[in-house]
Amino acid sequence: xxxxxxxxxxxxxxxxxxxxxxxxxxxxxxxxxxxxxxxxxxxxxxxxxxxxxxxxxxxxxxxxxxxxxxxxxxxxxxxxxxxxxxxxxxxxxxxxxxxxxxxxxxxxxxxxxxxxxxxxxxxxxxxxxxxxxxxxxxxxxxxxxxxxxxxxxxxxxxxxxxxxxxxxxxxxxxxxxxxxxxxxxxxxxxxxxxxxxxxxxxxxxxxxxxxxxxxxxxxxxxxxxxxxxxxxxxxxxxxxxxxxxxxxxxxxxxx
Amino acid sequence: xxxxxxxxxxxxxxxxxxxxxxxxxxxxxxxxxxxxxxxxxxxxxxxxxxxxxxxxxxxxxxxxxxxxxxxxxxxxxxxxxxxxxxxxxxxxxxxxxxxxxxxxxxxxxxxxxxxxxxxxxxxxxxxxxxxxxxxxxxxxxxxxxxxxxxxxxxxxxxxxxxxxxxxxxxxxxxxxxxxxxxxxxxxxxxxxxxxxxxxxxxxxxxxxxxxxxxxxxxxxxxxxxxxxxxxxxxxxxxxxxxxxxxxxxxxxxxxxxxxxxxxxxxxxxxxxxxxxxxxxxxxxxxxxxxxxxxxxxxxxxxxxxx
Numbered sequence: 342x343x344x345x346x347x348x349x350x351x352x353x354x355x356x357x358x359x360x361x362x363x364x365x366x367x368x369x370x371x372x373x374x375x376x377x378x379x380x381x382x383x384x385x386x387x388x389x390x391x392x393x394x395x396x397x398x399x400x401x402x403x404x405x406x407x408x409x410x411x412x413x414x415x416x417x418x419x420x421x422x423x424x425x426x427x428x429x430x431x432x433x434x435x436x437x438x439x440x441x442x443x444x445x446x447x448x449x450x451x452x453x454x455x456x457x458x459x460x461x462x463x464x465x466x467x468x469x470x471x472x473x474x475x476x477x478x479x480x481x482x483x484x485x486x487x488x489x490x491x492x493x494x495x496x497x498x499x500x501x502x503x504x505x506x507x508x509x510x511x512x513x514x515x516x517x518x519x520x521x522x523x524x525x526x527x528x529x530x531x532x533x534x535x536x537x538x539x540x541x542x543x544x545x546x547x548x549x550x551x552x553x554x555x556x557x558x559x560x561x562x563x564x565x566x567x568x569x570x571x572x573x574x575x576x577x578x579x580x581x582x583x584x585x586x587x588x589x590x591x592x593x594x595x596x
Numbered sequence: 597x598x599x600x601x602x603x604x605x606x607x608x609x610x611x612x613x614x615x616x617x618x619x620x621x622x623x624x625x626x627x628x629x630x631x632x633x634x635x636x637x638x639x640x641x642x643x644x645x646x647x648x649x650x651x652x653x654x655x656x657x658x659x660x661x662x663x664x665x666x667x668x669x670x671x672x673x674x675x676x677x678x679x680x681x682x683x684x685x686x687x688x689x690x691x692x693x694x695x696x697x698x699x700x701x702x703x704x705x706x707x708x709x710x711x712x713x714x715x716x717x718x719x720x721x722x723x724x725x726x727x728x729x730x731x732x733x734x735x736x737x738x739x740x741x742x743x744x745x746x747x748x749x750x751x752x753x754x755x756x757x758x759x760x761x762x763x764x765x766x767x768x769x770x771x772x773x774x775x776x777x778x779x780x781x782x783x784x785x786x787x788x789x790x791x792x793x794x795x796x797x798x799x800x801x802x803x804x805x806x807x808x809x810x811x812x813x814x815x816x817x818x819x820x821x822x823x824x825x826x827x828x829x830x831x832x833x834x835x836x837x838x839x840x841x842x843x844x845x846x847x848x849x850x851x852x853x854x855x856x857x858x859x860x861x862x863x864x865x866x867x868x869x870x871x872x873x874x875x876x877x878x879x880x881x882x883x884x885x886x887x888x889x890x891x892x893x894x895x896x897x898x899x900x901x902x
Binding site: 343344347348351352355356435436437439440442443444445446447448592593595596 | 643646647648649650665666668669670671672674676678680681682683684686687691695696698699700739742
């Protein structure tokens, strides 16, 4: 396992992902509080003299939180999906896999190595983003809920685990990069749509998609421990199912 | 001792049987040439031996131990060279070998020593360039280096020269020649000149069936040629005309300054030679044509197909 992790980290280092992932988050962490603080003023200047009267409230630290997680939830998530799928399926489509698996390498460990190395990169990047965001938010708003942000960063990472496991599942079950990306996005949308049924099937309200709501609730102080716990457990449970299916498939797969 | 053995090995793709009850037996230290046309099932056999694909039925044994698809440890004894090796382009040869060394759990001292040894052995000492800048021949030599890095007993080579130019091919053949006698080599190819040069024994695979297997010398003896090459001081065309009209030979073709022909009916080669002397031909060269492996291969596969 150690040797596979070394190989995967080397890949992440040599293909600049070690730099790109933290840098993207640092940019989001800087831009989010800035735009939350000054967007109102920018818009007011932009519409000045146009006859349109726009009234904005005073920006608060919550605007900064919302802006940050909104960006992380969308922009960063897309980057994660594209890279996670590429990281696994690249070995297959580029023809690297036969030479790798001609050596005494356990296929289960091979999958886990990809999962762990990429997961760790994202986790470290998230915490770099966390520190930068906290600093900038405090700098601009004179306050920041560091503990709340810490919890919500971890909560978001749970969602990332789910996304990476789904990307692994898609990669092991399809032959092309595009198809694997489509399956991952499709899965995400499908699980999102299932939440419509939560008045009938209660457990569906804890599906992975509700993590963003829980992130907001944590920051506004409206979260309940029960909701968060069920949300985390169900998300991790679905991730485990995806990883198990990926391993079962890959262990039997013809290369 | 048999180091690679398969019994009734069968594999199908989409209900088409590409390997049919394959029984192979490769002994320790020999270079076994696994010959077949493209699509005969050579790569499938190798992929099955390496557990890259799963078998439908039959058994594979490495050093007398049955291979289980999910068990990978037996591969410690094997080095594999694919036909078109693909490496991570961002790596250098040394990086790739170090990655290989991690898998085989070698000590730091061993890694340094082996890296130097194998890169010199395959004549790839300038290992500071990124692999993405390597030529095909260099990649193939690196593939051999990584296969030899952990000093395996068995080397499995899947058409290692098929994608190379003549110089690259010669380099690779020289490497295999140097390895001969030290390793058991399972060498798959459709280039028969290469086989004649390095192999001790060959197996011919046709449409997933092993149709012939023997020592290389025995094959060339058994499939002797009944063709004769005749060169005289006369022009080949004239010689051909003269002896054909005497009904001595058949299937005549002109080759270089002479002719290649088969003897007609009961006439033996001595009778033909005497007859040529009687016809006042001044003989420059008169010899039996050596059968090439290519002739035998074509004959055997054609017999089977028809």
